[in-house]
Amino acid sequence: MGSIAELLPETGSPGGRWADHRTVVNGVFYRTSIPWRDLPGRYGSWQTVYERHRRWSADGTWSKILRALQAGAGSTAPDADGSWAVNVVSTTCRAHQHAAGVPARSPGRPPRKGGGARVDAEGREALGRSRGGLTSKIHLLADDRCCPLVGLTSPGQRGDSPRFVPLMEALNVALIGAGRPRTRPDRARGDTAYWSRVNRVYPRQRGIKAKIAQPDDQRANRRGRGRAGGHPPAFGREQYRRRNTVERCIGKLKQHPAVATRYDKRDYIFNGTLATAAIVIWLRDLIKEPSNTA
Template sequence: MVRRHELSDAQWQKIRPLLPANGLPGGQWSDHRTVVNGVLFRARTGVPWPDLPERYSPWQTVYERHRRWSADGTWQRILAELQIEADATDPDGTLARGLEGEWAVNIDSTSCRAHQHAAGARHRPPRLPGKRGGTRVEADGREALGRSRGGLTTKIHLLSDDRARPLNWRTTSGQRGDSPMLIPLLTGLRIGREGPGRPRCRPDRLRGDKAYSSRDNRAYLRGRGIKATIAEPEDQRAHRRRRGAAGGRPPAFDRDQYRRRNAVERCVSKWKQFRAVATRFDKRDYLFNGTLTVAAIVIWLRDTVQEPSETT
């Protein structure tokens, strides 16, 4: 029986071939499906790891699997494969061509309040044991935690497609601004292809609110041939008017296109249905990004996997 928050049979069959086959030398991993469901239960409910129900194996097993796969990029590779398959097989072509013959992405940010248990991590990158180990550079230098008006927070900067699915994101401390993250997000956008071919990395259009309206951002988008649908704040409009002819023409703005920016807000709403995303409990930034990736995998599975219809 599939319980709430667990993967259905169709969803499990989708990601099963993407999971690692063997465990550490000299040992054997527990059943992947049981452990993955335990990770999903924790992400959805936000319970402390020791409070996981016993049906998901010992909590140490579930936590260690999640920690290892967050550090070595297993969760990220699964998400990348789901995006590749969706881009290649989606009959509507919404990821590749959009609703009007173009691939449009939407940008925004959201703040996540950090629980007191998320504070206090030592300032050093995580390390995996053995030859399979390695280090991972901490984002923002301090585990992507900072003090803002909301207290101890982490900010998630993300790109979504028009179906409210996360494409790429970065985590920073809560007091960081939105505008400087536009270029890093677009630089890191990579949607691979099945078979040969370069990854898809240059959308046709970017939609964003007035926080992303800056001269550098607009120049970068023009240089890459990306149409910008970004609202212009009042202070920038007033400054341009004061300069007269030297202020130049106002940037093009399509109100109908801007209304579709709500896709990224719906994406955030889907993400924050997972309580371990809405409130950060992970000390390490790489663990929190692993939790974000697990939630993103579920969002993509729900959108792309067609469940068999029930017969009465």
Template sequence: MVRRHELTDAQWRAIEPLMPANGRPGGQWSEHRRVVNGVLFRARTGVPWPDLPERYGPWQTIYERHRRWSADGTWQRILAELQIEADAGDPDGALARDLEPEWAVNIDSTSCRAHQHAAGARHRAPRLPGKGGGTRVEADGREALGRSRGGLTTKIHLLADDRARPLTWITSPGQRGDSPMLLPVLETLRVPRRGPGRPRRRPDRVRGDKAYSSRDNRAYLRRRGIKATIAEPGDQRANRHHRGRTGGRPPAFDQAQYRRRNAVERCVSKWKQFRAVASRYDKRDYIFNGTLTVTTIIIWLRDTVQEPSETT
């Protein structure tokens, strides 16, 4: 019987071939599906790891597997494969083109209040890939935690497609501004292709609110041939008018395209249905990013996997 927050049979069949081989020196892995369901239960409910239900097995196994797969990139590889399949299944050959003849992405950020259990991680120097598991690089701002008006917070800067699915993201301290993060987030966008060909890294259009309106951001998008649908704040508009002819022409703005930016807000709403995303409980930034990746995998599975219809 499939319980709430657990993988359905169809969803498990979609990711089962992508899981690590069920064997390692010194012993066998526990059943992957039970472990993944335990990780999902914790992500959905936000309970401490020791409070996981006994049906998922020892909580230490669930936590250690999640920590290991967050560090060595296993979760990220599974998500990448789901995106490759979605891209290959698009008859137009572009990810999430939907009804428009272009690939548009939507950028925004959201803040996650850090629980007191997320604070106090010991300083750890960057570690290269190798023995001990994965790449652990100290995030800017000490584990991507910072002080803002909401207290100790982490900010997630993300790109979402028009079907409200996360494509890529970067975590930063909560006080970090949005505008300087547009370039770094776009640089992380990478959707590999099935077969030959370079990964998709350049969307046709970027939509963002007025927080991303700056001369540098617009110039960057113009150099890369990316259309910008970014609202202009009132102070920038007033300053341009004040300068007269030297202020230049107003930037192009498509109101109809801007209305579709709500996809990223709906994406954040889906994300924060998981309590371990709405509030950060993980001390380490790489484990929190693993939690973000697991929940993103579920969002993609729910959108792409067709459940068999019930027969009467």
């Protein structure tokens, strides 16, 4: 992988002059710890940094950088047993009142006038109300190195199980040099929230070994049916223990306050914030293991 600068848009245009990319990128990375308006003056105008972040979130620049880092770090390298495994989990983040100002309306009804937090009835901005109040949910796919591979967002009250298949279908890790991107891991691990027939059949059809824990109530129900309940599904405890890497990856992401608490109104900008936090995680992993970039 070359320099990150090669993946950034050209600076300057016939109509004006852009601020230096290095200063703006450093400002975006620093901003993951604070709100936009609290950005220190050494990074220039916070409006400039925000506008650059918004533009690159919309055109996929952050996603392209993240994809290049994943390829350069060899994120599909096999484990000690020769397999490539991914782990899935979700986490809820509280939405700040600054993120609740997007006008939304229910089908057939005009936008609501007046103050108060507005929730998009169709979930287009990944904002919803749950027991924790106004929240968003992050669905994450991570490797065994505690590094993020795929992240999707949804309203906080949505379930985890329906997002398993979209996460697996969004997995697309590029390789350095020739070869098609890798889209099919050898193993996929998930907790009891992902136990469903669809989530067990889908990996089997693609030749992926799924290690998903069965809920206690369903296990007890099968045993209560006796011989009619059939044999218990195969489950590897040693493999399942490695699923903790995705929980640790969530901990790394939430070290960035702008991820732990959502300040962005628009979902695509919040996804850009998630991508920048993931970029920082991958950069730290590359620094820790410089041999991966060889």
